[in-house]
Amino acid sequence: MKKINYILIFVLSVLSCKAQETPTKFSEAALNDTFITLDGNSISFKEILEANKDKTILVDVWASWCKDCIGGMPKVKNLQKAHKNVTYVFLSLDKTQEAWKKGIEKYNVQGQHYFMQSGWKGPFGEFIQLDWIPRYMVIGQNGKINLFKAIEADDIKIKKIL
Incomplete structure (x- = not known):
């Protein structure tokens, strides 16, 4: 009887799970989340996208204290050499603006x-389901998310899309 209960629980669990769709556009909350520019001004993610309209964008969510982020920088620089027409947007999760700079x-x-x-749990971080850095995304010239998640800058999916 226990075996049947476990099987029933397993089957119900599988059937009740919804496949999570990969977003192709940003939520309003993510678009309205604000970031700080190098000169100390506030800017929304929507404004960042508008400033790069009609460009392919590689987003790199990183922090200077993150060993994996720093280890991935040579790979990012290789992408930059190979894909000069791409805009590279770095979003920092450093603890302070001083450490970031x-x-x-x-x-x-x-x-x-x-x-x-707004950090990991802000509107942007929540939307991209941020659970690890570095985190890479590719946004197409049409403003749609072409690659929602990669954690390695040399991920084959990034190279194919760029």
């Missing part, structure tokens, strides 16, 4: 830089 300089990170003041 020092990290950009220390690791010579080239691209557009924004500080994620």
Whole structure:
């Protein structure tokens, strides 16, 4: 009888699970989340996208304290060399703006830089289901999300899309 109960629970669990769809566009909350620019101004993610309209964007969510993020930087630089027409947007989860700016300089990170003041659990972080950094996304010239999640800059999916 116990075996039948376990089988029944398993079958019901499988049937009740919904496959999670990969988003192709950002939620209003994510678009309205605000970031800090290098000069200290506030900017929404929507404004970042509008400033890069008609461009392919590689988003890199990182932090200067993150060993995996720093280890992945040479791979990002290789992407930048191979795909010069792509815009590289770096969203930092550093603990302070000072640490963020020092990290950009220390690791010579080239691209557009924004500080994620709302952090992991803010509207943007929640929307992208942020559970690990580095985190890479590719946004197409049409503004749609072409790649929702990669954790390695040399992921074959990134290379194919770019």
